Amino acid sequence: MSRDLPKNRGKRSAVTQEPMGVAVVGAGYWGPNLVRNFQASERFRLRWLCDLDVDRAQRVLGGYSTVQATADYAAVLADPEVAAVAVATPAGTHLDIALAALRAGKHVLVEKPLAATYADGMRLVTEAEDRGLTLMCDHTYCYTPAVGRIRDMVHSGELGxxxxxxxxxINLGLVQKDIDVMWDLAPHDLSILDFILPAGVEPVAVAAHGADPIGAGQACVAYLTLTLNTGAIAHVHVNWLSPTKVRTTMVGGAKRTLVWDDLNPLQRVAVYDRGVDLASPQEIGADERRDMLVSYRSGDMVAPALGEKEALRGMVDEFGDAIRERRAPLTDGRAGLRVLDILEAASRSLEFKGAVVGLRAGR
Amino acid sequence: MSRDLPKNRGKRSAVTQEPMGVAVVGAGYWGPNLVRNFQASERFRLRWLCDLDVDRAQRVLGGYSTVQATADYAAVLADPEVAAVAVATPAGTHLDIALAALRAGKHVLVEKPLAATYADGMRLVTEAEDRGLTLMCDHTYCYTPAVGRIRDMVHSGELGxxxxxxxxxINLGLVQKDIDVMWDLAPHDLSILDFILPAGVEPVAVAAHGADPIGAGQACVAYLTLTLNTGAIAHVHVNWLSPTKVRTTMVGGAKRTLVWDDLNPLQRVAVYDRGVDLASPQEIGADERRDMLVSYRSGDMVAPALGEKEALRGMVDEFGDAIRERRAPLTDGRAGLRVLDILEAASRSLEFKGAVVGLRAGR
Amino acid sequence: MSRDLPKNRGKRSAVTQEPMGVAVVGAGYWGPNLVRNFQASERFRLRWLCDLDVDRAQRVLGGYSTVQATADYAAVLADPEVAAVAVATPAGTHLDIALAALRAGKHVLVEKPLAATYADGMRLVTEAEDRGLTLMCDHTYCYTPAVGRIRDMVHSGELGxxxxxxxxxINLGLVQKDIDVMWDLAPHDLSILDFILPAGVEPVAVAAHGADPIGAGQACVAYLTLTLNTGAIAHVHVNWLSPTKVRTTMVGGAKRTLVWDDLNPLQRVAVYDRGVDLASPQEIGADERRDMLVSYRSGDMVAPALGEKEALRGMVDEFGDAIRERRAPLTDGRAGLRVLDILEAASRSLEFKGAVVGLRAGR
Amino acid sequence: MSRDLPKNRGKRSAVTQEPMGVAVVGAGYWGPNLVRNFQASERFRLRWLCDLDVDRAQRVLGGYSTVQATADYAAVLADPEVAAVAVATPAGTHLDIALAALRAGKHVLVEKPLAATYADGMRLVTEAEDRGLTLMCDHTYCYTPAVGRIRDMVHSGELGxxxxxxxxxINLGLVQKDIDVMWDLAPHDLSILDFILPAGVEPVAVAAHGADPIGAGQACVAYLTLTLNTGAIAHVHVNWLSPTKVRTTMVGGAKRTLVWDDLNPLQRVAVYDRGVDLASPQEIGADERRDMLVSYRSGDMVAPALGEKEALRGMVDEFGDAIRERRAPLTDGRAGLRVLDILEAASRSLEFKGAVVGLRAGR
Structure with a gap:
């Protein structure tokens, strides 16, 4: 095909240390992506792909790989060369698999959501903290150049x-047996929200509305409304029944508003200098009319150049760096816990027909 | 400029009767559009444009018009040639102006929303019904070719x-003093919903979440969730703070799903034969696994050819035809009432932080 | 409908002088637009709409207008209140109609193309210059905010x-009896090109390729390639047979490249800081390899905020101002001539199967 | 990430035979894609990746592969297990590498263009035909679901x-030292054109216009116009300097017109029932006016559901099947020759400032 310009594949950091042995558990939907990215990372040496169905694991590895397929998780944990384990199995199994790994002294990366419940997630966080091990949640989108830029613009005050x-x-998605559309898709949006909000700003309550119009036994359409402690509002629409795929996030700020369209590779992020301003009371005389306060900005739009580094590769690199540097990864277990907190509260709200449910305090 | 193909401007019906005298009240934002369309319609003869600010009325008419500008509403009502009055003033004034017209024996067209409250709207409906006069609400979007097509597809069962x-x-919109974004924008979506739903299907409750992050004194962002009596869900997102303009409605059906993008003139309506199907219990054996029930359709998309007739022209024609044929117009006073019912309930929900509020029974 | 922000309708200039009497000739496709805009302009007083088919003229004026419809062009020219005439008739009639007006001492605005031939156009230009009258060509697109911005960016050097x-x-267009797609549509692109090129830069030759695959007797698809005196290339694709409408112009510069998409009201103009740079020989050593010279810019894109003023209104205002100020209008008769020159050369090229045809020298 | 519906990965054919040994030559831009797809195909067993720079070859294979990297092409050809060779080196080297492989009795797949000249290409075709070996050109796009559908619709007469x-x-592309934008990009469009045209329809002449505005020593912008033996026209715009990426092909037919937008994964192909029809002379009386002949269709648009199978995988499979079934592959050496014929003629046209150059007769 034609030669595009080489994509920015990120600086190759000067990794002088030996790569770290790693095992991937779960050869289902997401596991192959982890396999590919661990293989591509200089920080890691992939040793095992473990799945109860060893044939599936072998198929994922293909006919040319030196990585070992196995169904024997105990053998993986017993391998002293394995320093870290990445868990890409159904959420209901995260607790057992991750706990076993932590108890075997391995650092752990867990596919989202961190666990099936907040309580389970807390057990993992506590275990990892007690043992001084890295526990990371694979909030992949947080490692896209787009979300990185959003976070930067929020934290720097550029958006206000x-x-x-x-x-x-929304998308025509796989209707799942065990989890509803909210647990399937909203973790992405909630982890992004958690990632971009500046210190001191946090959701305090959530209300959720959903429907199961096809009788799937699970909500297939859901709307979450979060109230932030600042009075701001965050809203998430997730939907398995949409024939078209939409992945858009708008972040409205006092100074600028940003629109991220993840399906528009030519212009993923657009920053608009457009908005409504209100003069503060000090600036205007008491007897001026109310509608004099409002003014409108209609400035330019800027679509910043972003690299095209694969998010998962950045996530894997962060996992390696956090372990090496003995620091919390950007999306650590506690970030996973905060997402679980919202999901549980949203489920309760769904159960109570949209009642507002408060969140646990503190980020 | 280049010559596009002539647009379908609708059949010119054989109107042998004399055009009907009409007056427009209100020369503000919407009035000029009514003036233009009444002038273009063979069913009407525009006689007056009435506004408290007669200069504004004259400016709207321009320097070449034979239509009379006036500030004297009584004179308009006293004109025996005026058979109908179109009211395009702020909602708070609808009751008085429309009531006076009805009492003067005039047919009345009212800009949305029908009135400031459900009670006021009911007084208008009752007055018109008692007098045998036509009361119509200008739910303009219902007269677009797109919404007409959606209604047809819903009513014919094509969507299931x-x-x-x-x-x-959503849009960067005029923040208004008297009404919030919900009362400003949602009447469009609610009147469309009212228009397309088939007999027997109706909203039964609404919850609304909103925010006023700029301190405008009114909600500038709002989300409405309606529960239908069938278990279906309808959701409306209205926003004055969005830097980009979006006007999209998705109607998900059991057989097809339709996406209407009003800002895409080249493809306003797209009908997808894509979706999720569940086999009914009769079709499958009792011991088959749950996930065997789900199947996916991934068929073609069809974008039907639609005419480009101006909606407001169709609305004006319908007003004339309904008067002549002594029948209820497609968007009659009762349709306006149903929209008011939802708006009032949504306001109550907003007040109570998103509590679900039931609607008055019956369409 | 919902209230968008008020559009920028241009500054109302302090016109203290009396409006100038004007007549529009031709009530066909384009005439009604001129009628509407002359009526809206404070610079003019529209007195006549003249068409051989007086009923058509009357229909265009509608039932509420004080403007006179007539089929008697002599009467229009004899009206001493008429200072200017706007000609919107088929190109073949431009010479006679415009010449008569000039000889009657009227300023003249002519719909594009200026005339049916370069020779005819030259007669009009000469006549107007001899008489000291304004002759203007309605190159409407030159008065759009987008083209104005492009011209500014080219002239200021911002694009390099x-x-x-x-x-x-391209578009599904009206196949015409008398002119091919090139004469129908390319005048827009050629007049824009003429308008935006800086002094000293000009087309020197053209080649045209076309086809009449439906047997219409005229080229329905055509491609024009212009060579500029700088070595730059300009290319125009016009097509009556395309089922989709595309109106896009890309202006590639040494510093920036601009894309104008006239059908995207939310983002008509996008300026990309992306491109290929070559180091000049002085900057590099003689023995450095050739491919070291190339570097790539991958900067941001900026979509400047543009007003939404109607182009035709700006054109009409410019006509009035040029007459008042006794200066050449921005798109004067000579601009129309330059476009005719290219069109004639392109027709000759079409005739000779794409042979390159030189243009008359000098802008 | 979220689970999309599983993509259609094509039927797994019942391949009972042993996989065929294959070697890839060239570990540059395209080679890695061939490596990946040969590994994924059950029809092949990848044995070697050969590159003069063996480190580059090893890097492409990564640290987990059992495939052998080598710089010793002779060793590859001497390997009796290697039945086929895929050549992904610069065009100038295709002749020597492919000829050596054919002479060693290997089937050969060559990256586009087939060779640096028509004469070289002919030597390869002749050699392969003399030896009864498969020679295939990697015209990748011909194996996309979109192009397959276009070909089907053309051949079935559905488009007319x-x-x-x-x-x-067009794209911001890598400016190359040895070849111009035409040789870099147009082979895609020309091979697609060759692939979709029905029997008996073929290009007979080409004219090319180009420019090198940045002084790269090669045309960076080029336009090719092909005349078909039916009077139809084909046009190709290739451009290395465009800041935006566009990959669109419109195929206008007598009955339908198809638009393929390869960058719109949600709607790659759209088929419009819109167009211009002319009544045939028999259908109308001799004295009817010319413009009565024209009528317009404004029907629906259909976007057919297409699978998302990777094109390169289909190409690799076709290579295997053609070898096994001892038949010409869909894009055989002669298809590659026809593309070379047009490219050479276009280069000559470019040299002669756009002169029309005839093509060799016969497909």
């Missing part, structure tokens, strides 16, 4: 105070 | 049972 | 030297 | 006779 966040993630 | 409706109407 | 211009104007 | 083909392939 956050006014609203509106996220749409 | 409605599963969900998702409407987004 | 022009490298290439690529214009696509 | 071809009226025009318009192809745009």
């Amino acid at each position: 105070e956050i006014h609203f966040v509106d996220s749409v993630r | 049972e409605i599963h969900f409706v998702d409407s987004v109407r | 030297e022009i490298h290439f211009v690529d214009s696509v104007r | 006779e071809i009226h025009f083909v318009d192809s745009v392939r």
